[in-house]
Amino acid sequence: MKIGVLTSGGDAPGMNAAVRAVCRSALYKGMEVVGIMRGYNGLLNGEVIEMNAKTVSGIIQRGGTCLYTARCNEFRNMDGVLKGKKKCEEMGLDGIVVIGGDGSFRGAADLSKAGIPCIGIPGTIDNDIACTDYTIGYDTAMNTAMEMVDKIKDTAQSHDRCSVVEVMGRKAGYIAINVAAAVGAEACITLEKDYDLDEIARRMIESKAQGKTHFIIIVAEGIGKTDYITKTLQDLTGVESRATVLGHVQRGGSPTLRDRVAATRLGYHAVELLEQGIGNRVCGFRKGEVYDVDIQEALSMKKPFEDELYDILYKTAF
Ligand code: ADP
Numbered sequence: 001m002k003i004g005v006l007t008s009g010g011d012a013p014g015m016n017a018a019v020r021a022v023c024r025s026a027l028y029k030g031m032e033v034v035g036i037m038r039g040y041n042g043l044l045n046g047e048v049i050e051m052n053a054k055t056v057s058g059i060i061q062r063g064g065t066c067l068y069t070a071r072c073n074e075f076r077n078m079d080g081v082l083k084g085k086k087k088c089e090e091m092g093l094d095g096i097v098v099i100g101g102d103g104s105f106r107g108a109a110d111l112s113k114a115g116i117p118c119i120g121i122p123g124t125i126d127n128d129i130a131c132t133d134y135t136i137g138y139d140t141a142m143n144t145a146m147e148m149v150d151k152i153k154d155t156a157q158s159h160d161r162c163s164v165v166e167v168m169g170r171k172a173g174y175i176a177i178n179v180a181a182a183v184g185a186e187a188c189i190t191l192e193k194d195y196d197l198d199e200i201a202r203r204m205i206e207s208k209a210q211g212k213t214h215f216i217i218i219v220a221e222g223i224g225k226t227d228y229i230t231k232t233l234q235d236l237t238g239v240e241s242r243a244t245v246l247g248h249v250q251r252g253g254s255p256t257l258r259d260r261v262a263a264t265r266l267g268y269h270a271v272e273l274l275e276q277g278i279g280n281r282v283c284g285f286r287k288g289e290v291y292d293v294d295i296q297e298a299l300s301m302k303k304p305f306e307d308e309l310y311d312i313l314y315k316t317a318f
Contacts, residue, residue: 001094002032003274004048007065008039008072008100008107011251012123012137014259015065015099020056021267022097022121027053029275034091039100040072040107043084048091060260063140063252069100075107085114095274097267099123099136102299105282109295117279119270120295123263125251128172131298132284136266139258141168141250142178148246149183153216162204162215162233162241166226168250175250176220177306177313183216186317189229190220192305197229201236207318208239215239265290 005022007015019035026033033051036042049055059066074080088096088111095117098108101124108118122129125141145167156163169175173190180188186207187200204215217233219226226243234241255263266283269290273281281292 001275002034002092003271004034004036004043004088004091004093004096005051005067006036006039006042006096006098007067007069007123008098008104009069010101010124011065011069012125012135013063013140013251013253013255014136014263015069015123016059016062017255017260017263018099018121018123018136018267019065019067020060021264022271023051023056024053025268025271029271031271031275034093035067036096038068038070039104040075040080040084041070042067043087043096044072044074044080046087061254063254065099071103072107078110081107081110081114084111085116088116095119095279097121097270097274101126102129105295105299109280109299112280112295117274117277119273119279119292120282120298121263121266121270122282122284125175126169126172127174128170128303129284129298130301130303131282131293133287134262134285136259136263137251137255138174139256140253142175142182143256144250144253145175145179145246146182148249149179149185149216149218152244153183153214156214156216156242159240160213162217162237162239164217164219164226164230164233164241164243166219166221166243166245168221168246171222173220173222173305176218177309180218181309181313183218184317185216185218185313188218188220188310188313189223190305191222193310197232198236201233203318204233204237204239208237212318
């Protein structure tokens with residue numbers, strides 16, 4: 001058998017560990033492996049590299065992705081997908097492992113339908129993929145954000161300030177709520193929950209009257225109003241407030257143990273499925289166990305928010 005592996009969509013720490021696991025698992029099972037560069041673009045352009053055990057040496061601890069990643073508009077329509085199928089046939093590929101997010105899985109579903117079995121592995125810092133409890137890169141991103149906010153907290157404390165910190169997550173607030181809990185933030189503002197700036201300001205003023213001098217408010221990227229929130233809280237409370245957008249620092253860095261192990265387990269499972277000729281599945285975690293699910297079913301799932309943690313944050317913030 002011969003399989004390909006690609007990374008697509010936004011990058012995430014741990015993607016390299018997944019590429020390594022796919023490559024080494026395939027070699028162990030006697031398969032040939034190619035690395036497809038820059039997502040689906042590399043498939044359409046024939047930009048592929050033969051991989052051996054050494055190709056993936058020394059990458060498990062590195063952030064980013066050695067296969068590069070990109071978006072590929074051509075792959076969004078059927079002509080692009082059929083061109084991809086033709087390329088697979090020319091290269092003798094019996095299947096592809098696609099490491100990415102929901103968008104990348106749609107491409108994998110289309111290519112599977114066209115006759116090339118594809119297996120998705122969830123790789124995104126946002127943890128916004130419903131079919132899995134955990135996505136590769138999430139732990140590293142949260143830890144990076146937590147460390148950054150710890151540093152911001154030092155200076156907020158020294159200057160009696162309120163720091164409003166925007167963290168990534170696209171439309172999802174998973175990074176935001178966990179980072180907020182981990183840094184002891186006074187509030188967390190996400191799209192999943194209604195928020196009331198007057199109420200947050202009232203709680204700040206009350207605690208200020210009791211001697212509290214500095215505040216951390218975590219805002220999820222999807223809210224899109226970090227500057228407005230900062231100015232409004234300053235106007236309502238009289239506490240000098242500063243906005244910080246953490247940005248892409250959260251996407252980089254050496255992956256944590258959790259991300260490396262998750263990537264290794266999912267990579268191995270993906271190759272096991274392709275070995276059996278199975279495609280159109282996404283691998284993920286449910287209650288700590290690796291499992292797989294049909295891609296269409298995966299895309300139609302809805303992920304619950306961390307309501308319990310949100311509630312605990314509210315009750316322990318002041
Ligand atoms: P992510 O995988 O992180 O969600 P994107 O949504 O940008 O990132 O998708 C990555 C790539 O997957 C796109 O550039 C495109 O090549 C492919 N893709 C996205 N949506 C579809 C679709 N509906 N059909 C086929 N391919 C798609």
